[in-house]
Amino acid sequence: xxxxxxxxxxxxxxxxxxxxxxxxxxxxxxxxxxxxxxxxxxxxxxxxxxxxxxxxxxxxxxxxxxxxxxxxxxxxxxxxxxxxxxxxxxxxxxxxxxxxxxxxxxxxxxxxxxxxxxxxxxxxxxxxxxxxxxxxxxxxxxxxxxxxxxxxxxxxxxxxxxxxxxxxxxxxxxxxxxxxxx
Amino acid sequence: xxxxxxxxxxxxxxxxxxxxxxxxxxxxxxxxxxxxxxxxxxxxxxxxxxxxxxxxxxxxxxxxxxxxxxxxxxxxxxxxxxxxxxxxxxxxxxxxxxxxxxxxxxxxxxxxxxxxxxxxxxxxxxxxxxxxxxxxxxxxxxxxxxxxxxxxxxxxxxxxxxxxxxxxxxxxxxxxxxxxxxxxxxxxxxxxxxxxxxxxxxxxxxxxxxxxxxxxxxxxxxxxxxxxxxxxxxxxxxxxxxxxxxxxxxxxxxxxxxxxxxxxxxxxxxxxxxxxxxxxxxxxxxxxxxxxxxxxxxxxxxxxxxxxxxxxxxxxxxxxxxxxxxxxxxxxxxxxxxxxxxxxxxxxxxxxxxxxxxxxxxxxxxxxxxxxxxxxxxxxxxxxxxxxxxxxxxxxxxxxxxxxxxxxxxxxxxxxxxxxxxxxxxxxxxxxxxxxxxxxxxxxxxxxxx
Numbered sequence: 001x002x003x004x005x006x007x008x009x010x011x012x013x014x015x016x017x018x019x020x021x022x023x024x025x026x027x028x029x030x031x032x033x034x035x036x037x038x039x040x041x042x043x044x045x046x047x048x049x050x051x052x053x054x055x056x057x058x059x060x061x062x063x064x065x066x067x068x069x070x071x072x073x074x075x076x077x078x079x080x081x082x083x084x085x086x087x088x089x090x091x092x093x094x095x096x097x098x099x100x101x102x103x104x105x106x107x108x109x110x111x112x113x114x115x116x117x118x119x120x121x122x123x124x125x126x127x128x129x130x131x132x133x134x135x136x137x138x139x140x141x142x143x144x145x146x147x148x149x150x151x152x153x154x155x156x157x158x159x160x161x162x163x164x165x166x167x168x169x170x171x172x173x174x175x176x177x178x179x180x181x182x
Numbered sequence: 183x184x185x186x187x188x189x190x191x192x193x194x195x196x197x198x199x200x201x202x203x204x205x206x207x208x209x210x211x212x213x214x215x216x217x218x219x220x221x222x223x224x225x226x227x228x229x230x231x232x233x234x235x236x237x238x239x240x241x242x243x244x245x246x247x248x249x250x251x252x253x254x255x256x257x258x259x260x261x262x263x264x265x266x267x268x269x270x271x272x273x274x275x276x277x278x279x280x281x282x283x284x285x286x287x288x289x290x291x292x293x294x295x296x297x298x299x300x301x302x303x304x305x306x307x308x309x310x311x312x313x314x315x316x317x318x319x320x321x322x323x324x325x326x327x328x329x330x331x332x333x334x335x336x337x338x339x340x341x342x343x344x345x346x347x348x349x350x351x352x353x354x355x356x357x358x359x360x361x362x363x364x365x366x367x368x369x370x371x372x373x374x375x376x377x378x379x380x381x382x383x384x385x386x387x388x389x390x391x392x393x394x395x396x397x398x399x400x401x402x403x404x405x406x407x408x409x410x411x412x413x414x415x416x417x418x419x420x421x422x423x424x425x426x427x428x429x430x431x432x433x434x435x436x437x438x439x440x441x442x443x444x445x446x447x448x449x450x451x452x453x454x455x456x457x458x459x460x461x462x463x464x465x466x467x468x469x470x471x472x473x474x475x476x477x478x479x480x481x482x483x484x485x486x487x488x489x490x491x492x493x494x495x496x497x498x499x500x501x502x503x504x505x506x507x508x509x510x511x512x513x514x515x516x517x518x519x520x521x522x523x524x525x526x527x528x529x530x531x532x533x534x535x536x537x538x539x540x541x542x543x544x545x546x547x548x549x550x551x552x553x554x555x556x557x558x559x560x561x562x563x564x565x566x567x568x569x570x571x572x573x574x575x576x577x578x579x580x581x582x583x584x585x586x587x588x589x590x591x592x593x594x595x596x597x598x599x600x601x602x603x604x605x606x607x608x609x610x611x612x613x614x615x616x617x618x619x620x621x622x623x624x625x626x627x628x629x630x631x632x
Contacts, residue, residue, distance in 0.1 A: 074330030121384035139197035
């Protein structure tokens with residue numbers, strides 16, 4: 001969300017109340033910025049569950065299969081060596097590395113995917129320019145209405161937010177397409 | 183006070199006050215002991231690097247290990263350090279999945295302890311290789327000789343397990359750190375610090391849309407780290423268990439090693455937690471409840487370890503194998519260096535029983551002193567297991583008494599210094615209490631109180 005209207009709230013409960021109020025008023029491009037996770041916020045914002053695990057699982061399993069295949073290739077196919085009469089294709093002996101590869105690959109993929117889904121790292125953002133937004137990581141709770149919201153009107157939206165208890169309301173970024181008056 | 187009444191968090195500070203309390207030690211040194219400790223451990227680390235360099239230059243003949251005792255100080259210390267790492271992952275991953283609240287205040291520095299312990303552990307197998315510049319032979323790369331590593335050997339397993347453990351620990355630790363780094367960025371007193379923390383915080387804004395991915399990824403990593411932590415020491419134990427040496431060739435090794443690892447790791451947690459809590463005045467965040475719970479974990483895992491010792495002896499007796507019996511009833515108990523075995527029994531079987539008493543569990547000083555003894559006891563356990571079993575070979579003509587050289591001692595001391603050095607740097611650079619999670623807990627507990 002690169003532009004929109006940001007409102008500061010003093011407590012998490014005030015934020016939750018405001019989110020519900022804004023949803024009832026018909027706003028739908030909402031995001032909240034909080035210093036720590038708030039129970040019930042995802043439901044209030046109607047955010048869908050993260051798809052991250054469903055992307056990681058098949059990739060992690062593929063990596064495990066690749067590790068198993070590599071061991072088969074090395075020890076049973078490409079250059080089998082007879083060590084003490086043990087079989088080249090020794091499934092039990094291949095288990096530890098297959099498992100470790102599954103864990104390592106899944107973790108690395110989850111880590112990279114997390115930042116890709118969040119569009120991070122992004123060291124600058126228009127929100128960082130909003131006065132007082134630095135307290136979003138300390139003890140203040142911010143609610144943002146993005147410019148994709150058809151209900152966003154720079155004349156009325158701040159009033160809606162203030163009615164729901166906002167301490168202050170600021171617009172940020174390029175809000176030129178939110179200027180449409182009724 | 184009854185342990186059931188003791189809260190995991192004392193008082194209901196405001197978010198701002200709590201943040202300042204946790205971040206203050208990062209902005210300015212809180213303890214005059216930090217600088218001398220930093221210099222001392224820094225010099226000790228330089229000593230470690232010097233001895234490692236000398237070992238590379240001259241060869242591992244500088245050490246006391248010689249056939250039949252091919253594995254001695256280096257492998258003992260490797261297993262010891264890896265074991266210490268296990269408690270950090272146990273606290274951060276397994277207790278997260280079990281939704282244990284007492285995890286919150288201690289998980290960050292326990293994870294750091296894991297990281298730095300695994301770094302020490304990683305040094306040993308590398309310098310033990312003899313020709314460490316060929317370490318990459320363990321990886322399946324297309325070599326000119328067209329030979330591949332033998333994946334039926336425990337050595338490639340070990341490399342896969344330890345390197346996976348190190349990398350997953352780093353990712354898990356860093357992922358947990360990102361929201362706290364964002365707080366540090368926004369509270370930083372100078373421009374330089376704000377820039378540095380800003381870079382490492384990756385531009386984290388605390389967006390609810392990001393947090394749903396974040397929670398999923400963090401939970402996923404915890405779920406992956408849980409079987410990982412159990413697998414790592416199981417695989418380390420296979421280094422021994424898949425050999426035919428009496429005293430090593432035993433199916434009880436994987437669970438026995440995992441219990442021992444968590445046991446020694448929790449002891450190290452107490453060893454680090456008690457001074458930190460006192461020096462940084464964190465009695466409201468790290469309460470006696472934490473100490474009590476950690477000590478209960480030490481007691482529980484200690485009893486499993488004691489039971490494993492008993493099983494080993496019973497199985498040797500019941501097997502009827504004279505070599506197995508010779509190892510357990512002679513080599514361990516009455517040969518050269520056997521005092522290490524008896525010291526192990528003293529700390530890990532006898533001394534640990536003190537934790538049955540609540541007054542011991544809730545006394546920081548007594549718990550601290552006991553864990554120092556047990557930390558040493560876990561080292562001598564691995565020493566007696568590894569070295570004493572090798573000193574008495576199958577043939578009497580091959581018997582040999584092991585004696586470490588000062589290089590062995592120096593490297594062990596050096597890794598202790600290097601571990602402490604990294605930990606001291608960590609204490610001054612990042613919030614060592616998981617601040618974001620603590621604030622979340624603070625809100626939950628305040629809600630429940632009303």
